[in-house]
Amino acid sequence: MARFAITGGTGFLGSALALELRALGHEVIFATRGRHPMYDTQRWVEYDLQDAATVANIIEARPDGIFHLAWSTTPGSAENDPSADAKTNLGGLLAVFQQIAKTMPVPLVFVSSGGTVYGKARRLPIPEDHPLDPLSIYGVTKVAAEQYAANFRKLQGLDVRVARLSNPFGASQSPAKLQGAASIFARQVVMGEPVTIWGDGSVVRDYIDVGDAARALIAIMTAPPLPMDRVPTYNVGSGDGASLNELLRMIGVAADTEPNVSYVKGRSFDIPANVLDIARLKADTGWKPRYSVQEALDRMVATLKRQLK
Template identity: 35%
Template sequence: MASAVVIGANGFIGSHLVDALVLDGHRVRAFDRFSTGQPSFLADDVEIMRGEFLSRSDLDAAVAGMDIVFHFLSTTTPATAQDDPTLDIRTNVAQTVELLESCAAAGVGHVYFASTGGAIYGAQGRSEYVETDRTLPVSPYAIGKLTIENYLRYFQAVRGLRSTALRISNPYGTRQHKNKKQGLIPIALRQISLGEPVVKFGDGSMVRDYIFVNDVVRMISQMIGRPHEHDVYNLGSGQGFTVTEVFDSLRRVTGVDFAEEARPVPVTFVDRVVLDISRYTAEFGRPVFETLDAGVRATWDGVLTERDR
């Protein structure tokens, strides 16, 4: 078993990853600000390390003695990065380079980076995207992710730091922090729980590859300790749903015929993104995925629990 640190351990995917790693028997260190107070993960046998991502000394301490580093922290969302692209460059990109310096100096064996599997490919009109397709991002958030992917290659070439970029599609599920305001499904469910209209961009025909967070974490845990033939992998369900189909699922699960608030599609949005995951399945096996309704139901239960606290 490995010793692993999750950077962003109190975040959405990071907290679920902590639970999965502990369940698999790894020694886990959880690094985050823990600004909400209590950890979001459920596992007990975890070394909690409070620190600031923007502090190099905190990063040095976080990665010391670790075999694996999971970089699952982002200081911006697609919306905040678009509002201020320099913020993404100054914090996410620049500080990730600092993190990689810390990892190389500490002799870390492998770094896994949570990239994006949607906007990074841009609008190329394909039915599905494979890792060898061109990357043509137009949003600052995705441009930053691609820049970090290239720095991973730099550190591997120059410092011998092994790394893998995980291009995750549109994850959803429990523990998505409401202040992040990211992700159609959790945002819509919170609006429904409050009796508010649900925002719909465009006519509902946009297609995304939605994947339940437990399925993403399971895919990642399957990779640990096994040889990788590539340095980039798409992680998604391989199935596309329109916004209209997602709204239909929300109505089935919640039993609420909510109102919709139509808004124009932002210029940085891509019309269709579905990931081809054949590279992953060829090496690590075919995952079993939750149905959309089952994933939405679990997320809805989490939203109601959060609301009633």
């Protein structure tokens, strides 16, 4: 059994990751701004992206590895305040890198964005060696974070590993952040609410069950180390693309109902298509998704029906 710290561990992905780690017999340390009522003090330490001093709390917990999920913005909010996006997220990340590298250089998995760092796809599915040309502020900041990761790995020997995550979804994803089309649309369809799509619905994305995404992060964490002049970088997705219109059709099938859809003007930072090539992760770790997108949507809709009706 190993001990792993998760920054942002009480969020959607962090909670799923904690469940998967515990199922494997590992101990989980939640590193967040406030202690969630369901976690006792033996499994929680205070950590705040905006307070570098709180990194010491993670160090004192002596984890065998760290998953850095904490991030203060969504693609939409980053566009509204680029300065805060960079200051909070990059500043917080660098504090973690610096202090961990100096005191306890354990493996650290940084969750980047497979949906924004590549920009407009020059080929599909997108491999990890595709040029990084983000259109959004969110993507720019994630690319900068990856570059810092490469620097710390090469010059300070910090075993940083990068997971370029696509679009995880699941019934526990909160609609409050307005992030996660699959989860938001499914909730709206189950509740009989209208669904609004930016653009004409032709935008293609790679969607993945959040449990499968969590298992991928664990596979990256536990993979054998690589030479320090190389950053282990992996796409994490289903490897299959679906347009927003196709996604809604699949949700409608799962819910056995016809979605009520309306369309509004598209957003400038939404790229036309993004589907990730996951062959490298499969080859290096043996990981693969347990569920197809339709199977995962079926499971999510069934859960939402139990919860909401």
